[in-house]
Amino acid sequence: xxxxxxxxxxxxxxxxxxxxxxxxxxxxxxDAMGWFRQAPGKxxxxxxxxxxxxxxxxxxxxxxxxxxxxxxxxxxxVYLQMNNLKLEDQAVYYCxxxxxxxxxxxxxxxxxxxxxxxxxxxxxxxxxx
Numbered sequence: 001x002x003x004x005x006x007x008x009x010x011x012x013x014x015x016x017x018x019x020x021x022x023x024x025x026x027x028x029x030x031d032a033m034g035w036f037r038q039a040p041g042k043x044x045x046x047x048x049x050x051x052x053x054x055x056x057x058x059x060x061x062x063x064x065x066x067x068x069x070x071x072x073x074x075x076x077x078v079y080l081q082m083n084n085l086k087l088e089d090q091a092v093y094y095c096x097x098x099x100x101x102x103x104x105x106x107x108x109x110x111x112x113x114x115x116x117x118x119x120x121x122x123x124x125x126x127x128x129x
Contacts, residue, residue, distance in 0.1 A: 001025030001118065005095045008123030011085055015127075019080040021095030021120055029073035032101030034116055035080045037091035037125075047093070048080060049110035051101065058107045062088070085127045092122040 007019040021033065034049035048069040049058045057069050068081040078095060096116035102109060109115060 003028075003095050003097060003118055003120035005093065005120040005123040008093060008125045010126045010128060012128050013085060013087055015085050016081070016083045017085065017125060019082065019093055019095075019123060019125075021078045021080075023076040023097065027073075028076050028078075028097055030099070032098040032105075032110060032115075033069075033071060033078040034096045034098070034110060034113075035069060035078075035093060036096060036113060037089075037093045038122075039088075039091040042091075044094070044113060046111035046113065050078065051105075051110070052103060058110045060111070082125070085125075087127050087129060090125060090127045092124050094122045095120040 003021055003023050005021045011017050030052050032052050035047040036044050037047050038044040046060050047063055048067055050069045050071055054071050066084045071078045097118040098116045
């Protein structure tokens, strides 16, 4: 059972990238899924999350309005569309799965990395000026 993140790369500020996170080994259609990132010298931070049903999404203030998280349960895949990228978005991005997510939970729950029990390997996003 694993998560495989991809789609990172080099992009100019103002550009766009779409990250993908594919799950394998079991179905992730009933998991809450999250994206986190870690820049050099900084702690890992929450970026976005999507609820088990896909009906609710959550974002950090720093990416709200620019990033969109979505899921395709048939493909066992979660996406992170990143638009208007800024220099400060440069980081390694990780996807994570929470199999036992609380259905009615809000941002404070989904942004807590401790609720996620499975993590992908990370994909590098580099933003140039």
